[in-house]
Amino acid sequence: MPLEIRIDRSACRGSQACVRRAPGTFSLDARQRSVAAPRPRESEAVIRDAAGACPFFAIEVRETQATAPAADRGAGPGSAS
Numbered sequence: 003m004p005l006e007i008r009i010d011r012s013a014c015r016g017s018q019a020c021v022r023r024a025p026g027t028f029s030l031d032a033r034q035r036s037v038a039a040p041r042p043r044e045s046e047a048v049i050r051d052a053a054g055a056c057p058f059f060a061i062e063v064r065e066t067q068a069t070a071p072a073a074d075r076g077a078g079p080g081s082a083s
């Protein structure tokens with residue numbers, strides 16, 4: 003399932019913990035804030051490990067329902083909001 007990676011750039015302090023663990027997914031931009039590649043090159047496990055290593059909790063990783071039809075994406079039981 004595709005992953006959605008969100009980075010809270012106001013929380014990011016450029017420590018590079020994510021970059022060191024998953025350099026094919028995370029990099030720093032010119033402002034020394036983390037950005038995620040549009041097509042991550044590491045496995046989900048490596049990406050989640052990198053996200054968990056952020057000392058500022060700036061990275062959120064979750065599975066997306068990008069391929070599901072719109073009718074299946076309602077807020078039913080068990081769905082994230």
Ligand code: SF4
Binds near residue numbers: 018028057
């Ligand atoms: S580990 Fe967190 S604070 Fe460090 S560069 Fe990555 S997102 Fe920013």
